[in-house]
Amino acid sequence: QVQLVESGGGLVQAGGSLRVSCAASGTFASIKTMSWYRQVLGKQRELVASQGSGATTSYADSVKGRFTISRDNAKNTVHLQMNSLEPEDTAVYYCYVIAALLTPAGERTFQYWGQGTQVTVSS
Secondary structure (H helix, E strand, C coil): CEEEEEEECEEEECCCCEEEEEEEEECCCEEEEEEEEEECCCCCCEEEEEECCCCCEEECHHHCCCEEEEEECCCCEEEEEECCCCHHHCEEEEEEEEEEEEECCEEEEEEEECCCEEEEEEC
């Protein structure tokens, strides 16, 4: 099993910066992908940024050039640095992890979600 603990977030004025972090713990063979999603009440959850086990990253068009995802593989942690924040970035941000676990049937991948952290950007 994998436990995800998120931290960071909060209230910031437009143009400001925030960083959210997510630490994974538990018993697993490896972490494949670490991502951040966000969700506004009444809307679908959307992918914000993602990073695989290597250095390759991907971003939603709406955050390119403003947000940066980074991983610390030694600490099983992922960060999302958010700069030039806009009111439209206001949402609950969720950490999402794909981890490989050893099972009696061999190595299998499982998906896990963090509890979410609120980011509010005031105009």
